[in-house]
């Protein structure tokens with residue numbers, strides 16, 4: 001497709017130079033896994049998020065699983081989450097033996113509904129995972145208060161929200177643990193898989209470091225059972241250190257693209273545009289993905305494809321409807337908003353390197369969409 005959802009080939013020359021330099025540093029050092037680059041990244045990323053510690057791991061799903069293992073979640077425990085966030089939390093929960101309990105989302109933000117969370121808490125609830133979906137921070141003031149009142153730990157899934165902030169507090173610094181993915185398409189993306197946990201708790205940080213490497217307390221000495229091999233390698237860490245300094249400017253650019261879509265498409269009554277962030281300057285919206293909504297979603301996708309514009313659906317099948325999870329995902333009540341959204345959402349191109357012409361291509365194609373002419 002001439003206009004893709006994302007284009008990772010377009011690295012500006014200055015960044016390419018820094019990436020080459022980072023890889024060269026690692027080559028020169030001859031140290032490839034868990035070394036000085038990762039230590040440097042962990043320190044710099046913790047400072048960025050605003051936590052005392054960050055622990056680099058192999059990917060975001062491992063970060064979620066490790067966070068649950070740190071809290072000793074297992075069989076008989078319920079973990080409350082949402083069903084519209086791609087199944088990553090549910091997968092991590094199931095791996096620990098605990099039961100995912102999904103609550104409905106807010107119909108506008110598509111993030112966890114605090115009211116639905118509150119009524120889903122039972123004696124068996126062990127933790128809450130809140131996802132900042134599409135880069136939009138969830139209602140953390142309310143959700144943290146509910147978690148605190150119930151004495152429950154809050155885990156934030158920040159895989160789509162690097163750099164987003166409410167007031168001066170970034171995503172990942174609100175809960176007991178923040179989990180991040182650095183999958184290449186993320187707002188901070190590595191050149192392969194990588195992830196991290198962020199926390200203020202020194203004990204949790206220390207245990208996470210053990211669990212990410214076989215449960216070792218020190219070399220060949222097991223301190224914790226059921227450790228994993230979930231290490232971040234030095235090349236990823238070195239590259240992430242370079243790219244970290246661009247996250248805030250990239251997020252501004254992402255938001256500006258969505259602002260343009262919102263402005264130019266506001267007259268199209270068949271489209272619902274993503275709401276702006278709630279904070280001044282929309283700092284709580286990292287604009288990871290641009291999600292439109294329409295009852296005519298499928299016809300609009302065909303129309304975009306005819307104009308050589310890629311689109312996607314994040315995500316088409318809610319977790320409680322995934323056949324493979326087979327009854328293992330519980331719902332706290334009807335997930336009306338979750339299910340409605342799955343029929344209507346549509347992701348259109350939004351990435352920092354998009355040109356004005358490409359933004360215009362998307363706008364013109366959508367302005368030119370004529371519901372009456374649709375054959376779908």
Ligand SMILES: Cc1ncc(COP(=O)(O)O)c(C=O)c1O
Pocket residue numbers: 059060061062085086088089131157159160180181182183193194195
């Ligand atoms: C919301 C969310 N959580 C978790 C993950 C899992 O991260 P990873 O692919 O690094 O395992 C992703 C992305 O892939 C994600 O979008």
